[in-house]
Amino acid sequence: MNELIIQKGKNALAASRQLVKLNTEKKDRALSIIAEEIDANREFIKSENIKDLQGGKKKGLTKAFLDRLELNDKRIDGMIKILNDVIALKDPVGEIIGMNNMPNGLKVGQMRMPLGVIGIIFESRPNVCIEVAALTIKSANGVILRGGSDAIHSNLALTSIIKKGLKRAGLPETAVEIIENTNRESVKEMLRMREYIDVIIPRGGLELIRFVEENSLIPVIRHDQGICHTYVDEFAGIDMAISICYNAKVQRPGVCNAMETMLVHEKIAPSFLPRMKIEFDKAGVELRGCKKTKTILRSVKDATQEDWSTEYLDLILSIKTVATIDEAIDHINTYGSHHSDAIVTDNFKNGMKFLTEVDSAACFINASTRFTDGNEFGLGAEMGISNQKLHVRGPMGLRELTSAKYIVFGDGQLRV
Amino acid sequence: MNELIIQKGKNALAASRQLVKLNTEKKDRALSIIAEEIDANREFIKSENIKDLQGGKKKGLTKAFLDRLELNDKRIDGMIKILNDVIALKDPVGEIIGMNNMPNGLKVGQMRMPLGVIGIIFESRPNVCIEVAALTIKSANGVILRGGSDAIHSNLALTSIIKKGLKRAGLPETAVEIIENTNRESVKEMLRMREYIDVIIPRGGLELIRFVEENSLIPVIRHDQGICHTYVDEFAGIDMAISICYNAKVQRPGVCNAMETMLVHEKIAPSFLPRMKIEFDKAGVELRGCKKTKTILRSVKDATQEDWSTEYLDLILSIKTVATIDEAIDHINTYGSHHSDAIVTDNFKNGMKFLTEVDSAACFINASTRFTDGNEFGLGAEMGISNQKLHVRGPMGLRELTSAKYIVFGDGQLRV
Numbered sequence: 001m002n003e004l005i006i007q008k009g010k011n012a013l014a015a016s017r018q019l020v021k022l023n024t025e026k027k028d029r030a031l032s033i034i035a036e037e038i039d040a041n042r043e044f045i046k047s048e049n050i051k052d053l054q055g056g057k058k059k060g061l062t063k064a065f066l067d068r069l070e071l072n073d074k075r076i077d078g079m080i081k082i083l084n085d086v087i088a089l090k091d092p093v094g095e096i097i098g099m100n101n102m103p104n105g106l107k108v109g110q111m112r113m114p115l116g117v118i119g120i121i122f123e124s125r126p127n128v129c130i131e132v133a134a135l136t137i138k139s140a141n142g143v144i145l146r147g148g149s150d151a152i153h154s155n156l157a158l159t160s161i162i163k164k165g166l167k168r169a170g171l172p173e174t175a176v177e178i179i180e181n182t183n184r185e186s187v188k189e190m191l192r193m194r195e196y197i198d199v200i201i202p203r204g205g206l207e208l209i210r211f212v213e214e215n216s217l218i219p220v221i222r223h224d225q226g227i228c229h230t231y232v233d234e235f236a237g238i239d240m241a242i243s244i245c246y247n248a249k250v251q252r253p254g255v256c257n258a259m260e261t262m263l264v265h266e267k268i269a270p271s272f273l274p275r276m277k278i279e280f281d282k283a284g285v286e287l288r289g290c291k292k293t294k295t296i297l298r299s300v301k302d303a304t305q306e307d308w309s310t311e312y313l314d315l316i317l318s319i320k321t322v323a324t325i326d327e328a329i330d331h332i333n334t335y336g337s338h339h340s341d342a343i344v345t346d347n348f349k350n351g352m353k354f355l356t357e358v359d360s361a362a363c364f365i366n367a368s369t370r371f372t373d374g375n376e377f378g379l380g381a382e383m384g385i386s387n388q389k390l391h392v393r394g395p396m397g398l399r400e401l402t403s404a405k406y407i408v409f410g411d412g413q414l415r416v
Numbered sequence: 417m418n419e420l421i422i423q424k425g426k427n428a429l430a431a432s433r434q435l436v437k438l439n440t441e442k443k444d445r446a447l448s449i450i451a452e453e454i455d456a457n458r459e460f461i462k463s464e465n466i467k468d469l470q471g472g473k474k475k476g477l478t479k480a481f482l483d484r485l486e487l488n489d490k491r492i493d494g495m496i497k498i499l500n501d502v503i504a505l506k507d508p509v510g511e512i513i514g515m516n517n518m519p520n521g522l523k524v525g526q527m528r529m530p531l532g533v534i535g536i537i538f539e540s541r542p543n544v545c546i547e548v549a550a551l552t553i554k555s556a557n558g559v560i561l562r563g564g565s566d567a568i569h570s571n572l573a574l575t576s577i578i579k580k581g582l583k584r585a586g587l588p589e590t591a592v593e594i595i596e597n598t599n600r601e602s603v604k605e606m607l608r609m610r611e612y613i614d615v616i617i618p619r620g621g622l623e624l625i626r627f628v629e630e631n632s633l634i635p636v637i638r639h640d641q642g643i644c645h646t647y648v649d650e651f652a653g654i655d656m657a658i659s660i661c662y663n664a665k666v667q668r669p670g671v672c673n674a675m676e677t678m679l680v681h682e683k684i685a686p687s688f689l690p691r692m693k694i695e696f697d698k699a700g701v702e703l704r705g706c707k708k709t710k711t712i713l714r715s716v717k718d719a720t721q722e723d724w725s726t727e728y729l730d731l732i733l734s735i736k737t738v739a740t741i742d743e744a745i746d747h748i749n750t751y752g753s754h755h756s757d758a759i760v761t762d763n764f765k766n767g768m769k770f771l772t773e774v775d776s777a778a779c780f781i782n783a784s785t786r787f788t789d790g791n792e793f794g795l796g797a798e799m800g801i802s803n804q805k806l807h808v809r810g811p812m813g814l815r816e817l818t819s820a821k822y823i824v825f826g827d828g829q830l831r832v
Contacts, residue, residue, distance in 0.1 A: 017773070094772065102793075102794060106792075108793050113772075115805045116775070198806070199806055214633060219804060220635065247830040247831055251830070252831075333433065355527070355823050356510065356529075359436075359529070359532070361821055362824060363821065363823050364826060365823075366825070366827055367522060367825075367826025367829045367830075368830050371522065371831055378516055378518060378524060388614075388635060389532055389615070390531065391807040393821045393822065394822045395822075403807065403808070404809065405776065405778065405809045406779070406788070406809065406811075408779070408780045410783025410787075411783075412659060412782055414659060414660065414663040414667070414783075415784050415792070
């Protein structure tokens, strides 16, 4: 057992018990002071960040990776904005959801309370520290951050600023803890601390998520890959289908809510697919089609069985032509990752059927899957996007950092 | 890998995808037919149950255990009642929770949907099969039952009747599956079937729960022990405090929501404790006190450190006298099991403080902890009582067998 890591767990738990006593004004004031401190410490943040960038270049990290790692003035402005956005959100802690009178006079209700201590394991982007701390402080949770080695200087710098702000605001500094040790053993240690951590959130690649699921004794909220589909129904408007599919694939192909497979009803395929291909060709999208698709788009590559369960995160798209909406839904439920899936249709019955039967965190009618996002859904900042069904599906915002306990008011009731 | 168990997972998943398409009438009709089948097969149920009872007697199981195992006509009536109770409950599936207009015209809402497939691992009481199947069918979930070896004949008999009812109603029989194999390996197999099971619920002793937590790759809803407290505040009415503490300890000491530790403010202890002891003595409750308590109740046993974290499930009570309400809250949060805890007080501020700061699934003001129960809280039947904070705290009813997915209605919106 690593005593240092355990101590951080104890600290965060004790701090969370203090945070729960605070009203919203006090928590918002702390967030505002943290924003001030970030603004006042721009040079320190950038100089620590340069250490990570230089280390990354030496290690030969990709340009995309180094870009995510960089903290420039624009990104620092972004972190300050997130703090202000979270200040503007309604505080969910203490919200009472219904209060029913029982026949014996008991009043039984539910009250939203913090989950307790959140452990978050994340890779690359150091601004995650600020987004996560803003959400956990406002929701009165303690948090233990465990970032990757590539961003360790940046993460430590940002955490020290958060702690400075908490202290200035009179809140416990230990509400936000960071684990300096970046080896796998420190993650394993966290995953066994069920006495001090209530929920583990892994944000990163599939390998990290599998490791966490296999080693955690603590409930995990999985933030997994996005194998997202758009189904072009036989009753779709072709112009709308083209613009939605184009947006879902091309607008930002490297993210989890981008489309990876397009499903097309065979009745609309002959008129839709050739026009769609012209647009995808312009954008340089590589198409891979099933047999039926290839009777219309003869020149495209074959889609293999593996394609249906691949998250490309790139300008590649697999296409399947289906005979019925049921075949489309079945394909999505079998090969998808229960993330975000859309139907394009003008038919009411098919729209409702898709909504009900597709087993995904976000189901769209006539819109791009790219909208699955805390901000776009009106939640403000987010902890990530959940692929699992327990507790939260889709964007995990401030409210999802709480759960409801029962509260019961009596005047001496006894069980008979 | 055990192919038979995996096949049951596949079956239950496929069945759940069928159930989600059904309206409430069809699901209720199936529950009603199952109730008919139970009534028509009383002799079969009792004759299979006798095999378990005889086996149990041979193995020398305790009288209390054999009592829980027995299925007599009264218990069979109880199972029929539960089916009718669940029919009367509002169907949560498809309920739309809010639908907000976004600035770009998207309508973003949430819709309650089944969790998918529930795996439940339980001990002794065979009527759990009926309660669980009623709840999972109504909430359109598949379920895989894994009961203990002592009740295997009864569990198989009840499951065969459920399947018969499902078939008669035209629903997939495989919506309710049971694992016949009662060794630990079959549990381990279930716990790795993350492709087919969405949630695991262990109901049983601490050892079973630890085994499940340590081996599961699937999210677990822990139904753990109940170390429940009643805190008698300095501003408590003494008569009410006596009746509430007596009820919480004595009315049914063998259950999870019974009181195990009584906390008493030192200002009220001299007038409260001697009168309370008279009542507990009449009921044969063994008292164990801290040092301060023993200055008032000299004759009681010493409470050891271990007593504070023991679930007696018996007529034994540990008593601690505290100097402040903060000391009481701190004791509960440190030694309790986050289940059910009560304050007796006439002081508004202390009541609200207790409600906010005690980190338990159910917090009571001026009522017995014995009320933590699905029926008493107005939920109807329950899957069990959750001790964890993710997804559900306290009684897990029909609604908690669903979670909310996002639904989005557009008219061609694209992300910019």
